Amino acid sequence: MDELALAADADQRAHAYLAGIGKRRVFPDAAALAQLAAFDEALPQHGHAPADVLRLLDERGSPGTVASNDPRYYGFVIGAVLPAAAAAERLMGAWDQCASTFDNSPAAATIEKIAARWVLDALDLPRDAAVGFGTSATACTLVCIAAARRALLERKGWDFDNDGLDGAPPLRVVISEMAHITVKKALRVLGFGMKRVIAAPVDEHGRIDPAQLPPLDDMTIFCVQAGEVNTGEFDPFAALIPRAKATGAWVHVDGAFGLWARASSKRALTDGIDGADSWTTDGHKWLNTPYDGAMAICRDARAMSAAMNSDAVYLSGAHDAQKNLTLEFSRRPRGIPIWAALRSLGRSGVREMVDRHCAQAERIADGLRAAGFEVLNRVVLNQVLVRAKTDAQTVAVREAAQASGETWFGGTVWQGRPAFRISVSSWRTQDEHVDQLVALLARLLADRGA
Known part of the structure; x- marks a missing residue:
């Protein structure tokens, strides 16, 4: 495969990956993680064909990625990549x-x-x-x-x-x-x-x-x-x-x-x-x-x-x-x-995106309070700091949410006790996604005896 054909193959695989955004698990399951063992090999004595290298990377690597480019990802203030920037x-x-x-x-x-x-x-x-x-x-x-x-x-x-x-x-x-x-x-x-x-x-x-x-x-x-x-x-x-x-x-x-x-x-x-x-x-x-x-x-x-x-x-x-x-x-x-x-967003686009995420953070906070969670911060920006009734419930809800594949956010410690942190920063995230997040966490909390 020549250089241009290889680039075309990479583009096709990238297109397929992007087409799966919103459909795959946000965090890979055990089977996908197990496939990563395919990369654990000795340095080859003789090189592999570039097309084979790319195939391994996609077929075994892509399923093991975290879908941080997904609208349901709320971890670590990581934004999805804008199309123009990508x-x-x-x-x-x-x-x-x-x-x-x-x-x-x-x-x-x-x-x-x-x-x-x-x-x-x-x-x-x-x-x-x-x-x-x-x-x-x-x-x-x-x-x-x-x-x-x-x-x-x-x-x-x-x-x-x-x-x-x-x-x-x-x-x-x-x-x-x-x-x-x-x-x-x-x-x-x-x-x-x-x-x-x-x-x-x-x-x-x-x-x-x-x-x-x-x-x-x-x-x-x-x-x-x-x-x-x-x-x-x-x-x-x-x-x-x-x-x-x-x-x-x-x-x-x-x-x-x-x-x-x-x-x-x-x-x-x-x-x-x-x-x-x-x-x-x-x-x-x-x-x-x-x-x-x-x-x-x-x-x-x-x-x-x-x-x-x-x-x-x-x-x-x-x-x-x-x-x-x-x-x-x-x-x-x-x-x-x-x-x-910046050229694709313009001044107004940057403002709209930041404003929307801040409003969505407030929307999440209101929904979680109604569901029985404690929101620990004033939600002045795009961060929502959350705790359940007990530390055990806080940890259990976070772990269940991460394991569900429907979303991902991380845990933290605030004033000496466990909490979790929801960060809204992806251009892909719409109100429907934050409503889905609230519904999921409300259900997980109810299942754990809130």
């Missing part, structure tokens, strides 16, 4: 571009620059900020914190690039008690010991309490969040960020999914957020782009490009070349699917 990803694969600089790919460099401009416009952040398209919120947080550290030390006259951290003026980091694990991971990777990171106390909704804010100064990196992972709540930026900036602290916003509220009727939740120094957000969550696409945004473009610069004698680039704004030197053009999503 199609762009398919064409990108054929292009096979190394999107480091303009010289590597004029098309990629041009489109990603426009995508960056559109992201800043959609989120109403400083228009001269730098935008790096990285692999994940974790990697993008690492980029922003690295830029913050270097910039704060530079203000004290310390040459971080040449002298490193040995003997450098000490830095402080203040995060929320409810900070996401990816923020903590980025800090650990950068050498900030967690015992030295200061946790700011939060209120009953999981927001940093301004009255209990630890002291900040001009050697502090202060991390706040837009969209707490369980409750969906936002730190009170208007009360926190001006205080932090007055001391000279660097303020970073973890907005993996919540930052997109700024492009919706929920914008008031983000008041004051544009006063920060850096922001991170994902594409694969609320913008519904493919995985491996996130954004690191930095008000001081020079600080970001200086921290991430990777110019070499054989390949230099502009200060805003993506290799000088992200961790990767050789990289795929992750900004292109983000450009495609």
Whole structure:
């Protein structure tokens, strides 16, 4: 089979997979999981035909996938992939571009620059900020914190690039008690010991309490969040960020999914957020782009490009070349699917999608309360945090729902007790799907003696 025939075969198999959305189990059953054993083989001495490789991947791999592209999936704030973004990803694969600089790919460099401009416009952040398209919120947080550290030390006259951290003026980091694990991971990777990171106390909704804010100064990196992972709540930026900036602290916003509220009727939740120094957000969550696409945004473009610069004698680039704004030197053009999503949705489409998901979350909360569940959060965004009458019922209902194949969402722990978290973020999810979810959970709870 030649290259074009193989591509056509892959397209046909992909079409068949997409045609099954909404019809297959959301989580694979035991038989499908057992088929994955077919991949457990020794490295072949002699290669297999490409068509055989593709056939194995589809016939044994496809049944073992989680249908996160399904309207009935509510786990981990994972959006389905918009058709325009998926199609762009398919064409990108054929292009096979190394999107480091303009010289590597004029098309990629041009489109990603426009995508960056559109992201800043959609989120109403400083228009001269730098935008790096990285692999994940974790990697993008690492980029922003690295830029913050270097910039704060530079203000004290310390040459971080040449002298490193040995003997450098000490830095402080203040995060929320409810900070996401990816923020903590980025800090650990950068050498900030967690015992030295200061946790700011939060209120009953999981927001940093301004009255209990630890002291900040001009050697502090202060991390706040837009969209707490369980409750969906936002730190009170208007009360926190001006205080932090007055001391000279660097303020970073973890907005993996919540930052997109700024492009919706929920914008008031983000008041004051544009006063920060850096922001991170994902594409694969609320913008519904493919995985491996996130954004690191930095008000001081020079600080970001200086921290991430990777110019070499054989390949230099502009200060805003993506290799000088992200961790990767050789990289795929992750900004292109983000450009495609924004061009296909437009400003009004982004707003409509985010607004619809927030309304659907409220619809789920109302239905579950009526069914006898306890909704633990105020449902200010797209997150519904739920508990049954007893911990045993909570766990049993979640496990039964996951095993049913009719839906999937994950468990969590809130204030020391089991709960489950329903995240509405798929462009495919309609009101009929959320009503089906409520009916399923009501039945499962009734079956367990509510």
